[in-house]
Amino acid sequence: MSITVNLKRITNLPGKYDRKVELSFRGFTHKTKILQCENIAIFNEHFRWPHYGKIIRDEVLSISVYNCSKMFSHRLLGKLVISLQHVVTAGRLVLRERLTDAHYSLTDVYVELDVRYHPVQGAAGGWESADFLSVEDADE
Template identity: 40%
Template sequence: MALVLQLRSVSGLRGKGDRIAKAAFRGLSFYTRVLENCEDEAKFEETFRWPVATNIDGNEILEIQVFNYSKVFTNRLIGTFRMVLQKVVAEGQLEVTDTLIDDNNSAIQVRQWNTFPSFRVCPGPAGSAGTGMPVFPPGSTALT
C-alpha cells in the first residue's frame, strides 16, 4: 500500500522567482525540483509516493508547503496546505483545488492550488508493504 500525491500546480502567485514545494506525511518529506523564473503560476507536475506498512488513520495529515527558493538565503514560505486524509482513505482518491494559508492561518491571494492525493494498493509479495509502482484504475493516468 502507498499514499501517492500528484502535485500539479499553484497559480496566482505574486512576483517572479524560483519556486519549490515540500510535501510531508508521517515525518517523511519530499521536495519538488526548483522551478526557475516562475511568474504567477508554478507547474510542478510531480508525483510522490510514501510506502505505507500500517493503515492510514483518517485523522492523519498530509502537508504541502510552497516556497520562494533561494540559493543563498533561507527559502521564504509562500503558503501551506494541510489536508486530513479521512476522505482519501474512504474513497481511495480525491482531487483537491484549494487556497494556501499563511503563517497566521489566513487564506492568501493564490487563485488555485491543484493536487491529487490517493491511497493505492501496490503490487508486492504477500504480507509486504508493497514496493511496486502504484496501480491506477483502468482509464486513469498518473498525471493529467
C-alpha cells in the same frame, strides 16, 4: 498500502522567483525540483509514500510552498494541511485549494493536486451494516 500525490500546479504566485514545494506525511518529506516561474508553477510531479501499519484515517498530508533565494533563506508563501480521512474511504481526492499564511489567513495562491490511496492488494476494507441495502424477497 501507499499514498500517491500528483502535484499538478500552483497559481496566483506573487512576484518572479524560483519556487519549491515540500510535501510531508508521517515525518517523511518529498521536495519538488526548483522551478523558475512567474505567477504559475506547473510541476506535474508524482510522489509516493509506502505505508505500513495502522489505517491512516486520522493522518494528514502537509504541503508547503516556498520562494527560493540563492543568497537568503527560503520564504514560506503558504501551507495546506489535508486530512486523509476522505482519501481512505473514497480512494481518491482531487483538490484545488488556497494556501494559508503564517497567521492562518487565506492567501490568493492556489495549489492543485490529486491524492490517491492504494490499499493492500486483496484487502476488502472496512464494512458497516449501513453499506448494505436490504432486499425483500419477491416470492413472499
